[in-house]
Amino acid sequence: MPYIQTKVNVEITREKEKNIKQKLGKAIELIPGKSEKWLMLSFQDNSNLYFKGSNEESIAFIEVKIFGKADNKEYDSLTKEITNIFSQELNIKPSQIYIKYEEVEHWGWNGSNF
Amino acid sequence: MPYIQTKVNVEITREKEKNIKQKLGKAIELIPGKSEKWLMLSFQDNSNLYFKGSNEESIAFIEVKIFGKADNKEYDSLTKEITNIFSQELNIKPSQIYIKYEEVEHWGWNGSNF
Amino acid sequence: MPYIQTKVNVEITREKEKNIKQKLGKAIELIPGKSEKWLMLSFQDNSNLYFKGSNEESIAFIEVKIFGKADNKEYDSLTKEITNIFSQELNIKPSQIYIKYEEVEHWGWNGSNF
Numbered sequence: 001m002p003y004i005q006t007k008v009n010v011e012i013t014r015e016k017e018k019n020i021k022q023k024l025g026k027a028i029e030l031i032p033g034k035s036e037k038w039l040m041l042s043f044q045d046n047s048n049l050y051f052k053g054s055n056e057e058s059i060a061f062i063e064v065k066i067f068g069k070a071d072n073k074e075y076d077s078l079t080k081e082i083t084n085i086f087s088q089e090l091n092i093k094p095s096q097i098y099i100k101y102e103e104v105e106h107w108g109w110n111g112s113n114f
Numbered sequence: 115m116p117y118i119q120t121k122v123n124v125e126i127t128r129e130k131e132k133n134i135k136q137k138l139g140k141a142i143e144l145i146p147g148k149s150e151k152w153l154m155l156s157f158q159d160n161s162n163l164y165f166k167g168s169n170e171e172s173i174a175f176i177e178v179k180i181f182g183k184a185d186n187k188e189y190d191s192l193t194k195e196i197t198n199i200f201s202q203e204l205n206i207k208p209s210q211i212y213i214k215y216e217e218v219e220h221w222g223w224n225g226s227n228f
Numbered sequence: 229m230p231y232i233q234t235k236v237n238v239e240i241t242r243e244k245e246k247n248i249k250q251k252l253g254k255a256i257e258l259i260p261g262k263s264e265k266w267l268m269l270s271f272q273d274n275s276n277l278y279f280k281g282s283n284e285e286s287i288a289f290i291e292v293k294i295f296g297k298a299d300n301k302e303y304d305s306l307t308k309e310i311t312n313i314f315s316q317e318l319n320i321k322p323s324q325i326y327i328k329y330e331e332v333e334h335w336g337w338n339g340s341n342f
Contacts, residue, residue, distance in 0.1 A: 001212070003175060003212065003214065017162075021164055021167065022167075025167050036166060036167050037166055038166070039164075039165075039166070039167070040163065040164065040165045040173065040175055040212055041163065041164040041165075042121060042161060042162065042163050042175060043162040043163075044161075044162070045162075065214060102216075104214055104215070104216070105215070105217070106186070106189045106214075106215035106217075107212070107213070107214050107215070108189070108192075108193030108196070108197065108211075108212065108213035108214075108215075109209070109211070109212055109213070110197070110208045110209045110211070111193065111194050111197040111198075111208045111211075112190060112193055112194065113186070113189055113190050113193050
């Protein structure tokens with residue numbers, strides 16, 4: 001029951017999107033019990049973003065929502081990996097990437113809650 | 115002070131949107147004290163979504179944000195009802211629908227917080 | 229590490245966006261320790277929103293996400309100020325504006341978490 005929402009102010013080509021999708025599907029395994037089998041992704045490229053008052057550089061805002069909780073160490077590993085993915089695939093500087101986590105208590109799937 | 119955000123990877127026609135809007139306005143009453151009189155909705159159709167590594171099937175990601183808290187039982191009823199709405203109106207399989215809840219402590223309206 | 233996401237169902241011209249950006253960069257200082265130097269913004273104009281079952285009036289849904297916590301008093305000041313900004317710049321009635329806060333425990337930047 002993880003969900004990762006990607007917002008970037010650059011274009012994501014189909015090929016890049018496929019790469020990012022596959023890499024996020026692997027990265028999510030850094031959180032115990034999570035895998036691509038339950039992962040939902042949302043991509044919004046060409047978003048209208050500002051960071052530090054400017055929109056002149058590439059920017060990424062990534063939201064990771066998981067059912068339940070994880071350890072600091074696990075979030076650290078995931079932040080490092082997700083930052084690598086967007087840095088490598090879209091040439092976004094790590095210092096222009098925010099990754100925000102949400103631990104979710106109530107999450108529905110297939111008509112009932114986990 | 116509830117807010118429901120709909121993201122689907124299919125088109126929502128005006129007629130379907132009106133139906134869904136009306137049904138969500140009823141469904142939110144399953145949470146005590148909530149009604150369409152305070153409900154805000156956001157629709158993003160044709161979103162770029164993946165589930166389980168694939169974007170070949172219809173997918174819905176619904177976020178429900180409420181001021182305060184509710185019981186498990188109430189969330190269960192709402193998940194069942196929202197799933198029915200999107201299953202019936204947009205032919206999305208229940209197994210392709212995530213519904214995520216957020217309980218909000220600080221919420222502003224009309225220039226001040228509740 | 230604050231992030232403010234703006235969704236409105238009206239158009240935001242470039243000039244208006246610049247004004248709002250600058251004003252939000254000032255307003256965020258109402259939360260101790262926060263400033264435009266760490267502020268990320270997202271704008272989605274012409275969004276598909278409903279409030280109280282209707283989409284005939286202008287509507288704004290603003291999400292403010294901060295790393296850590298703040299006091300009720302600080303949130304009150306920020307709600308007042310953000311409401312003023314959208315009321316003045318986009319002529320949206322305060323009674324048509326929701327501002328939702330999220331206090332975030334895990335937040336990554338530059339490859340590691342705060």
